[in-house]
Amino acid sequence: MRRVGMKDIAAKANVSVATVSYVINGTRNVKPQTRERVMKVIEELNYTPNEIAKSLKIKRTNTIGVIAEDVTVFNVPEIIDGIHDYADQHDLHILLTNMRLFKRIGHNYSDMETYRHLAENAATNLLSRQAEGIIYIGVHPRDVTGLLDAKGKPMVYTYCYAQHELSIQYNDEQASYDAMHYLISMGHKKIAIISGLMDSLPSRHRFNGYYKAITEFELPFNPQYIRVGDWGLQSGYQLTKELLELEDRPTAILIMNDVMAAGAMRAALEMGVSIPQDLSILGFDNREFSDFANPRLTTMELPLHEMGYNAMEALSQLIKGEQPTSDRSPLCKLLVRDSVAPPRS
């Protein structure tokens, strides 16, 4: 049998389709009896409104498009969760496109051709499905300026940056400053840093935070303590070894991601340096394994949920023509576990 529509309800309840519409949407006062009658028929016929027809009519879909570079990359699901959190509260729906970047072109960002094509396609599709705005979720914080054209629809970036566009990204500088503050408050003075690749924005920002803390708290600045890794475990391992072989060893290392921190722990283990008694380690990311490490790794947790939530909030405001008021650089949060202790006196 045909799908039941308002017309069927109207017929069976002896009213006009308009009235049915009114009782469903509460758009106008309807006499309680009629209302009751209509409701009963709706119930009986198990009627569900066709939102697509409604959308066509009112020119609003309450749907927002999300383009994720890759949903399987750690951190991304939590951002999506934040998006859904806001969406639920505001009766918005999510059309999700997953570009599957890693599986498709691997880490080869240079294949910009394919890449831009995918993104452009995704946006066009979303837009033709009448998404009222788009959120673009990167796969790690980098500049994606000029990648996308939302054809005049509102757009918000998160977990990546775009010039002249609204983007929500956690505050890297403050995060590493806060981490340093914690280390210093524990009594550390000789604090090394293992940074990520220096062509990355987060690396630069975090280094700024490190340097700012060094300066403000008047710690000795030792260039030997500054090491540049490549985000991989092996580099954390190697650089930590180097740091521990220094004549004037640091008592703590701030490490820009948990993976390199895992390498650091391995190096320390091999060299008989115990954490946190002989060396304190502070990571970034709160990766799943950091809670299973031995000792459990103290790390900076990223405000992922908040990023998604704020991005949605900002987008909604943009859609309504308002000025976005959301915090564009939410703060990371120190997760105190067991890899930091006061230095040996």
Next chain:
Amino acid sequence: MRRVGMKDIAAKANVSVATVSYVINGTRNVKPQTRERVMKVIEELNYTPNEIAKSLKIKRTNTIGVIAEDVTVFNVPEIIDGIHDYADQHDLHILLTNMRLFKRIGHNYSDMETYRHLAENAATNLLSRQAEGIIYIGVHPRDVTGLLDAKGKPMVYTYCYAQHELSIQYNDEQASYDAMHYLISMGHKKIAIISGLMDSLPSRHRFNGYYKAITEFELPFNPQYIRVGDWGLQSGYQLTKELLELEDRPTAILIMNDVMAAGAMRAALEMGVSIPQDLSILGFDNREFSDFANPRLTTMELPLHEMGYNAMEALSQLIKGEQPTSDRSPLCKLLVRDSVAPPRS
């Protein structure tokens, strides 16, 4: 300015809307010149078809609804990735609902009221947005029979079961049988098992696989070697200690998840038992940390991508009125790393 529609194209190109429709969809032959002219105007006006209007007309949306109990739970994103893989290849779109189960009601499954309400709501919403079918992704393999009513639309469950409904779930029994086979092929005869809670379907199935292998390969059956954990790290730790204190120690342990395996490794470390020389460990899940563990954990990898992909495939077939032909219990894959070695002779 108003959004540009077919009418605008038609006017500017001096043709009827019908013709515009024909050139866009290639539904009928159009004189090359006219065709050309229309295309040019489309280009100029930057026209994008309104898929929502089209859907209303043709009564097909090419949209499928996905209900995830919680997208932030490990394993789920990879399933979603499989769904997108199929969707991309078949020009299908995904409307994703995230019930956010953990954040909302925690692990308290007993709050079935809220829970069913959420699910029912999600389905209704998806359906009223004209999703042509629904995929339900659980948060771990359990029976969810009777949770949802798709009102006659096709529905496929994955990462959970539902009686009398189509569900795609990896083959647990085969997985643990394969794991055992590997252990045995490495020369182990005294193989213990640390199972998950016995009220769980996977636990039962995996135990079946264990027992089947024991029987088929005529290994001694030692009830002492069977331990029941609760999936948590602590239980893996505790049970491994007990196993290692046995007079007749096992030389290998099959552990039903990586988290308990992490506990096992900790126990072994404390007792001075080295892995894999003195004890082999084989986990389940391929959790992120298992690759960072020391030694790297050999584990069974779940066919998550395939589950998502197959679920989509089956759903598509159902939508088309065909018999689903997808493999409903894809196989797990052994991921050989460093925690298994031949027993000491």
Next chain:
DNA sequence: CTGTTAGCGCATTCAT
């Protein structure tokens, strides 16, 4: 308080 009616943007039948 309720009914009639005109579209929303498009695909499609029936003419020509």
Next chain:
DNA sequence: ATGAATGCGCTAACAG
């Protein structure tokens, strides 16, 4: 090879 006209299911004037 093309156009005119109809309607998908719904909302929102407008009219009573």
